Amino acid sequence: MSGVLEWTVTGKATDYGQNVTLFCHVPNCCPKDAGWDRWTPVQRTLFIDVKTGRPNKKYDGKAEKDGYTLIIQNLTKDDLNVSYSCLYGVTLGQSKFLLKEDVFTDKSDNKPTGRFSGIQITGIIIGVVVPLAVAVVVFVILYKKKRKKRSEADDPLLETEEPSSIEYIEGDDATLTCQVGPKNLHVDWLKDGKAVKLNRNCTTFRQGTEHNLIIKNVKPDDSGEYHVQVGNFSRKIQLKIIVYFLKDPSDIKCKEGEDAIFTCNVMVDSPSLLLLKDGNDITRNTNILEMPPDGTQRSFKLINTKQVDKGEYCMKVGKSSRKFKLNFKGT
Structure with a gap:
């Protein structure tokens, strides 16, 4: 494909809570995978392929x-x-910012006609007759807002950058973000009420008032309810991990010379399933037969097994993988 891919906003909104549509121009679309990424600035894959991806x-x-x-x-x-x-x-x-001015359109395209409608006349009368009542209402609203600001003035947690419920695919790196002010406050991250244990796969990163919890190569047990806590104040972020594997492959035992069948169950719209041995892709080897899918079930047949075939195997979908072993009976 020649040229540079670039998206435009084709479906605008008049207010928050509505839907907005981005369009990526591709002539004769779409025999190849057509996906979308979001950068915050960490890359997050929204769709690998919109033709097969599941909407949320x-x-x-x-x-x-x-x-x-x-x-x-x-x-x-x-x-x-x-x-x-x-x-x-x-x-x-091209990675491009989605800006407020690109998204919103005028709520009304009505042009003035030079004549007052019945509703406009009624509005004028109300505006003349009851200005004092309007002023009282405005005063009450402003007073309540002022009181609310006072009650929230001590809350150091400004906002969460991600939605309160976010999803990542197993194997991706997940990033949970919040803004905290002022800069020198201590921040704690909790999962299901317990402090998050930091290690080389789970780290924190701060830039100014922005605090991030980064979980590398996420697994199903990383799903749960997370809280970012500053003193007595906290915000909740629900993390859900999408798992391709519905049923893991099992260890296999057979007699040498027999065929061995490796089976697992994966989501219907998952990426291609690969078979690996000792870290090498053997999906297309001459002694490997990929069997037709049966619903969510996927299978590979290893033909006429030999001693060299014994050992550890791996089935891989995207960045998710499951290990299993092949052994011979009597050994």
Whole structure:
């Protein structure tokens, strides 16, 4: 594919809570994988391929004749001032900020006619007759807002950058973000009510008032309820890990010379399943037969097993993998 991939906003909104549509122009779309990434600045894959990806409460997409779309549902401030890029096959498009002025359109395109409608006349009368009542209402609203600001003035947690419920695919790196002010306050991260244990796979990163919890190569047990806590104040972020494997492969025992069948169950719209041995991809080896899928079940047949075939194998989907062993009976 020639040229540079670039998206445009084709479906705008008049207010938050509505849907916004981004369109990535690709002629004769889409025989290749058509995906979307989000950068905060950490890369997060929203869709590997919109044709096969499963929509969720936040994102949807579809392929069209001359390109494909990303539908950002229930628009919030957290969806703006971050970068999005489209990925077609192996071509990564330009990472571009989604700005407020790109998203919103006027709530009304009505042009003045030079004549007052009945509703306008009624509004004028009300504005003349009851100005004192309006002033009282405004005063009450401003007073309540002022009291609310006072009660929240001591809350150092400004906002969470991600939605309160986020999803990552098993094997991805997950980033949980919040803004804390002032800069020198101590921040604690908790999971299911317990302090998060930091190690080389789970680290924290701070830049100014922005605090991040980064979980590398996420696994199913990383799902749960996280809290960022500063003193007596906290914010909740629910993390959900999408798992491709519905049923893991089991260890196999057979007689030497027999065929061995390796089986697992994966989500229907998962990426291609690979078979590895000793870290090497053997999916296309001459003695390996990939059997037709049966619902969510996927199987490989190893033909006419030999002693060299004994050992540890791995089935891999995307960045997710499951290990199992092949042994011979009597050994």
